[in-house]
Amino acid sequence: MARKDDLSKPRGTAGGPSYDPDAFGRFAEGMARYLGTGRYLAIQSGIVLVWIFLNLIAVQLRWDPYPFILLNLVFSTQAAYAAPLILLAQNRQADRDRVEIERDRDTNARQLAESEFLAREIAALRISIERKADREDLIDAMHEIAQALGRLAGEPVDFDQPDPGDLDHPADAEDHRTLVDPAVDQPTPGALDI
Secondary structure: OOOOOOOOOOOOOOOOOOOOHHHHHHHHHHHHHHHOOHHHHHHHHHHHHHHHHHHHOOOOOOOOOOOOHHHHHHHHHHHHHHHHHHHHHHHHHHHHHHHHHHHHHHHHHHHHHHHHHHHHHHHHHHHHHHHOOOHHHHHHHHHHHHHHHHHHHOOOOOOOOOOOOOOOOHHHHHHHOEEEEOOOOEEEEOOOOO
């Protein structure tokens, strides 16, 4: 006797009718796409007009007399099949949209992570540039080294006096300008260049 709780084999009819849900879904989408076209509306309108014309005018061909009950039944049957096909097509489209939204969300999350990483890298570069020694820092360090060397040598170092090689100091710049006195043919120190 076979156990009923045996889950090693699938239940159902072996060799019974089966269908491919994806193929049926594609068929439903094709039908829904066709039912929403102007071509379908024109064909359906033409069929309805011919149906009514033949049942009102052609007395011998009359198969559906005036309240057109058979035509009403045809419309009801068509609507009964069209509505589920349209709903199935909409569900498949919603599933595709959901997958696309998830993909977009993942892409946006990756882009956000990359932009945050780049922002952190730029901030780190700014911090490292701020920590970089500039000219004033080097001059201060040189002064401290010169003072330390002066103390070791026993000579006081005064940094209030301008460096003779420093042409940026305004008082020192005047000392380096000289004029040649034509009478003496010798440079005159400290004279302004006019």
